[in-house]
Amino acid sequence: MGAYIAVDWGTTNRRAYLIDAGGAVLDTVRDDRGVLAIERSEYPREVAALRERLGALPVIAAGMIGSTRGWVDAPYVPAPADLPALVAARADIPGEDVVIVPGVCLTGPRSDVMRGEEVQVLGAIAAGLAPADALFCQPGTHNKWVHTVGGRIVDVSTAMTGELFALLRGNGVLKGMLDGDVADGPAFRDGVARGAGATDLLVALFEVRAGVLLGALPADDAASFASGVLIGADVGSRNLSDRDVHLLASGPLADLYAAAIRLRGGRVVAVDNQAGFLAGIHAIWGLTR
Amino acid sequence: MGAYIAVDWGTTNRRAYLIDAGGAVLDTVRDDRGVLAIERSEYPREVAALRERLGALPVIAAGMIGSTRGWVDAPYVPAPADLPALVAARADIPGEDVVIVPGVCLTGPRSDVMRGEEVQVLGAIAAGLAPADALFCQPGTHNKWVHTVGGRIVDVSTAMTGELFALLRGNGVLKGMLDGDVADGPAFRDGVARGAGATDLLVALFEVRAGVLLGALPADDAASFASGVLIGADVGSRNLSDRDVHLLASGPLADLYAAAIRLRGGRVVAVDNQAGFLAGIHAIWGLTR
Numbered sequence: 001m002g003a004y005i006a007v008d009w010g011t012t013n014r015r016a017y018l019i020d021a022g023g024a025v026l027d028t029v030r031d032d033r034g035v036l037a038i039e040r041s042e043y044p045r046e047v048a049a050l051r052e053r054l055g056a057l058p059v060i061a062a063g064m065i066g067s068t069r070g071w072v073d074a075p076y077v078p079a080p081a082d083l084p085a086l087v088a089a090r091a092d093i094p095g096e097d098v099v100i101v102p103g104v105c106l107t108g109p110r111s112d113v114m115r116g117e118e119v120q121v122l123g124a125i126a127a128g129l130a131p132a133d134a135l136f137c138q139p140g141t142h143n144k145w146v147h148t149v150g151g152r153i154v155d156v157s158t159a160m161t162g163e164l165f166a167l168l169r170g171n172g173v174l175k176g177m178l179d180g181d182v183a184d185g186p187a188f189r190d191g192v193a194r195g196a197g198a199t200d201l202l203v204a205l206f207e208v209r210a211g212v213l214l215g216a217l218p219a220d221d222a223a224s225f226a227s228g229v230l231i232g233a234d235v236g237s238r239n240l241s242d243r244d245v246h247l248l249a250s251g252p253l254a255d256l257y258a259a260a261i262r263l264r265g266g267r268v269v270a271v272d273n274q275a276g277f278l279a280g281i282h283a284i285w286g287l288t289r
Numbered sequence: 290m291g292a293y294i295a296v297d298w299g300t301t302n303r304r305a306y307l308i309d310a311g312g313a314v315l316d317t318v319r320d321d322r323g324v325l326a327i328e329r330s331e332y333p334r335e336v337a338a339l340r341e342r343l344g345a346l347p348v349i350a351a352g353m354i355g356s357t358r359g360w361v362d363a364p365y366v367p368a369p370a371d372l373p374a375l376v377a378a379r380a381d382i383p384g385e386d387v388v389i390v391p392g393v394c395l396t397g398p399r400s401d402v403m404r405g406e407e408v409q410v411l412g413a414i415a416a417g418l419a420p421a422d423a424l425f426c427q428p429g430t431h432n433k434w435v436h437t438v439g440g441r442i443v444d445v446s447t448a449m450t451g452e453l454f455a456l457l458r459g460n461g462v463l464k465g466m467l468d469g470d471v472a473d474g475p476a477f478r479d480g481v482a483r484g485a486g487a488t489d490l491l492v493a494l495f496e497v498r499a500g501v502l503l504g505a506l507p508a509d510d511a512a513s514f515a516s517g518v519l520i521g522a523d524v525g526s527r528n529l530s531d532r533d534v535h536l537l538a539s540g541p542l543a544d545l546y547a548a549a550i551r552l553r554g555g556r557v558v559a560v561d562n563q564a565g566f567l568a569g570i571h572a573i574w575g576l577t578r
């Protein structure tokens with residue numbers, strides 16, 4: 001019997017889970033009703049539709065639904081942050097029986113923010129999928145590096161790796177050169193070597209164009225090389241030598257990050273990001289009762 | 290009396306000069322008939338129209354007109370390259386009395402290319418506006434760093450600085466945050482300090498968004514800070530300490546580069562890029578006779 005509905009409510013996608021009191025998933029709904037597809041006034045109707053489908057139960061939602069573009073603005077919890085801190089700062093929607101989990105921010109010399117990824121990270125630790133002191137890597141349009149100590153998020157770095165690749169593929173002088181498949185291979189690895197630790201990334205990116213024009217870089221390899229430069233710059237900006245990197249992702253992009261992390265001397269520990277999210281939400285559910 | 294017509298024929302703009310035998314400019318035409326606005330078959334008509342306006346004279350053209358997107362593909366001259374090497378590799382258009390100056394390429398461990406900027410650099414040296422051993426900086430959509438030794442171009446690095454700023458201003462998560470004026474001031478200088486020498490440029494760019502969201506970066510300062518991060522990354526990737534940098538540009542962008550170069554310990558030597566172009570073309574004209 002379902003106890004509550006958990007929603008991973010992102011920018012473009014949404015995943016809703018019917019969860020029982022023991023934390024088991026009884027049903028799942030995946031669709032493209034992310035926050036960009038929904039007006040603020042439509043959320044009550046959206047939640048009602050989810051309950052129609054999954055049951056008249058409390059809802060716990062995390063991700064961009066708590067941002068200025070979402071339903072309510074749930075202010076970020078400053079790092080260091082753990083699950084009780086997220087619960088303490090949760091937003092309750094009056095009259096809706098909906099809890100929105102806030103994101104985590106870093107203030108001080110550096111500013112950074114996250115929304116949704118913090119549940120995966122803290123959930124993975126809560127579920128024993130990762131140690132309490134760990135480095136996490138969460139590839140996507142933006143890659144998040146998250147450092148935890150004692151089960152608390154102490155540092156976050158967001159790299160615009162995927163967004164930049166998409167922008168360069170669709171616009172400007174590299175347009176038309178990056179349409180090929182990106183795969184781990186010699187071109188990708190050359191790119192990682194070029195990008196890792198580079199202080200001249202802006203120059204490295206133009207080398208894609210120059211290399212193709214001069215025949216030094218086969219056109220079919222350009223996308224893999226460029227992806228390697230960007231992922232190499234991302235992964236190579238930190239010392240991963242002999243270090244466990246908990247990779248909270250799966251699929252082709254995760255494979256590319258895994259290859260780059262290994263090239264930089266890191267050890268890849270794959271962590272199921274959905275399991276992390278569900279464990280985190282279940283712990284939050286327990287803390288709210 | 291005009292001796293020839295010199296054309297700086299770029300991607301989006303074109304400048305045509307009527308020059309006398311002594312190298313003096315008698316008339317100038319500036320318009321937006323760059324190579325992107327012209328089909329290959331239209332060049333004879335374009336040149337005829339220039340001659341209608343400036344006189345029935347030989348034409349020497351440099352820039353993107355010699356690229357695969359231009360009139361003819363004038364293959365790049367490999368560095369090290371000087372003016373006689375450009376002249377030896379020129380493309381003559383049969384029956385048109387038009388000479389197209391080739392660009393310069395770098396091959397070997399790094400690939401890079403330039404078209405048009407090489408005439409400014411070598412012309413500036415020929416005219417005594419810069420020494421034969423010099424470092425040049427040519428800001429624009431793409432910034433070119435050019436190193437000359439003994440009056441020959443030995444190294445070229447193209448940084449996609451301006452293109453990336455424009456892409457980030459118009460797309461993605463920074464869209465709407467970078468529409469303010471960019472000016473040299475504390476925010477720009479903070480950006481330069483953040484970007485210079487950074488191996489984590491992809492993270493530094495996201496800090497613009499996080500900083501604005503968290504109130505650490507005033508929204509009005511975001512464009513200047515982001516520009517500073519990118520120009521800082523560009524300028525800061527080389528050791529400029531106590532070094533003369535010959536800045537072949539003028540206007541607001543040149544002012545930003547000058548500020549960044551000085552912050553990084555370099556000495557700015559302003560060089561008139563149009564004077565460089567004209568001196569270079571005049572030397573080429575002399576060598577073709």
